[in-house]
Amino acid sequence: MKADLSEKYCTDYLVIGAGASGLAFVDTLVSESDATVIIIDNRHKPGGHWVDSYSFVTLHQPSSFYGVNSKELSNGRIDDAGLNQGLNELATGAEVQAYYDNVMRDTLLPSGRVKYFPLCEYLGNGRVKHLITGHEFSVQYKQKLVDSTYYKTSISATHTPQFEIDSSLTMIPPNTLPSTLSKANHGFKHFTLLGGGKTAIDTCLWLLQNQVAPENISWYMPRDAWFLDRKNTQPTADFFTDSIGAQAAQLESLAESTSIEDLFLRLEKSGVLLRLDGNIMPRMFHGATISKAELAQIKRVKHIIRRGRITKLTPSEVICTQGTETPIANSLYIDCTASAITNLAIEPVFQGDNIKLQTVRAYQPTFSAAFIAHLEITYPDNEKKNQLSKVVPLPNTVxxxxxxxxxxxxxxxxxxxxxxxxxxxxxxxxxxxxxxxxxxxxxxxxxxxxxxxxxxxxxxxxxxxxxxxxxxxxxxx
Known part of the structure; x- marks a missing residue:
């Protein structure tokens, strides 16, 4: 899978990052043109943030429209058990990692037009450094430099918390939660979730599914969020009235609304959006998708602390931006505060001989990358390409x-x-x-x-x- 290191390479396209977007771009480029590609990535295998994901993560959209265009991820199956029962399957993190490994090994490299350099860092100006050996080599590109790392994804495993924590307390990322609790003498009686996003939801569900009682879970939730009902994201004919019906309901809610708050209440009433607490008007929207069965489970957790962001954790108090809380003794703290995306700035996708991969369709980064690759192949000038690839911003608020x-x-x-x-x-x-x-x-x-x-x-x-x-x-x- 790995290309040999030498002093100089020449290629049509130099792609930085072998994650979901980078590989979707390369797959379309290779399928629709005769271009050559070199992929540089600092991880040891393809898949981007999936390589470092926690073991119980899954896709939160149907597998059938994730990945690259040329290779199926889905088995075409409807889940017949669990919290996604009755809906199109969701690939596990392990399945996604294996999928991208196969995309690289079975599709891209056999084309003879793709070279892949893992464990390498792009230094700029065509210079690349191998992270293990320190060896440097050069890559000259004849067409474009493609940056698939522009959004700078942050992950729990390597995230640095933005708050102080006393050394006497134990805090772990979700990645080490299963191994920590599999030890018979772990000694924790209570579990405290920190963060309000999809990672915290996944972690809460994992604890509940593994027999942790709801009363033994506390949840520091800086902001409440609106969620998308996963039933409305199903791309198969049996769900037409749910998926396309939700799109119709969204347009109708917009057309009939009298204010932004009224709009979101209409979106909830029509089944487009869901929320955790009907008495709290969420201010956050990250596009997270959840099933109604999952929502019912996390509603079992009653000790939810809404005091803004945590600034300091001590054995005697949890200091937040909107007050303090007395912590529960003997608790394991689980840090779910990593922000998935740390760069929300919008730039033109096509800039001279550079391409910065960003979303051009809401919620669909892999489609967006494939679409951008098609524009690159099909249209001759950057002005036209940018007209057709206006960036759809990643949402944070309502x-x-x-x-x-x-x-x-x-x-x-x-x-x-x-x-x-x-x-x-x-x-x-x-x-x-x-x-x-x-x-x-x-x-x-x-x-x-x-x-x-x-x-x-x-x-x-x-x-x-x-x-x-x-x-x-x-x-x-």
Whole structure:
């Protein structure tokens, strides 16, 4: 799998990062052109952040539209047990790692046009350093330098907490939780989760599924979040009224809403969004997906502390930005505070001879990378490519949901007007829903009614998004 080191290499495209986005880009580039590629990555095997993920992580979107276009990840199975029961399968972290290993070994390298250098760091100006030997070599690229690490993903295993913790307390990342608790004399009676994102949810569910009583779990949640109902993300025909119906409901909620708060309440009422506590209006939106069965489980945990971010942990008090709390003795602290993305700045995707991979469709980084690769191959100038690859920002707050949704809808509109793009998307495995819509027939009246709802609500929804964007802009000036 690994290319030999020498003093100088020449390639068409130099890709930094062998994670999900980088490999989706390379896969499309290799499939649709005769370009040569060199991939530089600082990990020991392909897969990006999946290589360092905790053992109980899974995808939180269906496997059927994740990965690279040319190779299936899904087995086409509906889960018949567990908290994802009745929905399309979710690949485990181990399955995703094996998948990317296979993509590299069985698809990319056998093309004869891809070289892969793991455990290497790109130093800039065409210089590469091998992390074990310290050997340096050069790579000259004739076309583009592709940065698939632009978002700078942060992971629990290597995360440095942004708060102080007393040395007498025990805090671990989720990665070491199973091995810590498998020891018969671990001695912990209570478990304290730190953080409010998807990692904390996964960890809470793991504890509950492994017989930890809800009353033995505390949860410091800096912010409550809105969640997407996973049932609405299913890309198969049996779920058409859920998935496409949720898209119609979202447009209708926008069109009929009278304020941003009213909008989110309508999104909840129509089944698009979920929240943990009906009495608390969430301010965070990261696009996390959850099943109703998972939500029911985490609702069993009642000791949730909402005092903002933790600044200091001591045996006698937990100091937060919005007050203090008395900690529970003999507790194991589990640090779930790593932010998945540490760079939210938006830049043009195409910049001279550089490509910075970013999301051009909401919630779909791998589709976005494949789409950008197709633009690179198909269109001759960066100006046109950038017109078709307006970045859809990664959301953090409910206000970000407005901008994300607006840009996502505008991209879809302009793509639909571009000759060839619609046809290309219909053939792409990573496009979860275009094919689903295209397969609706004139006699399927229930599905046609859903599509008609979307058409009817689209224009007033865009108009309302513009109003909310102006409102947000004026409030921040």
């Amino acid at each position: 206000e970000d949901w407005i901008e994300m949704t607006y840009r996502n809808m505008m991209n879809q509109f302009f793509w639909s007007k571009e000759p060839g793009l619609k046809e290309w998307m219909l053939k792409q495995r990573l496009d979860g829903f275009a094919k689903l819509v295209s397969e609706v027939r004139f006699y399927q009246l229930d599905k046609l009614k859903v599509l008609n709802r979307m058409r009817k609500a689209a224009k007033p929804a865009i108009a309302k998004l513009k109003v909310y964007r102006e409102l947000i802009a004026s409030s921040t000036n």
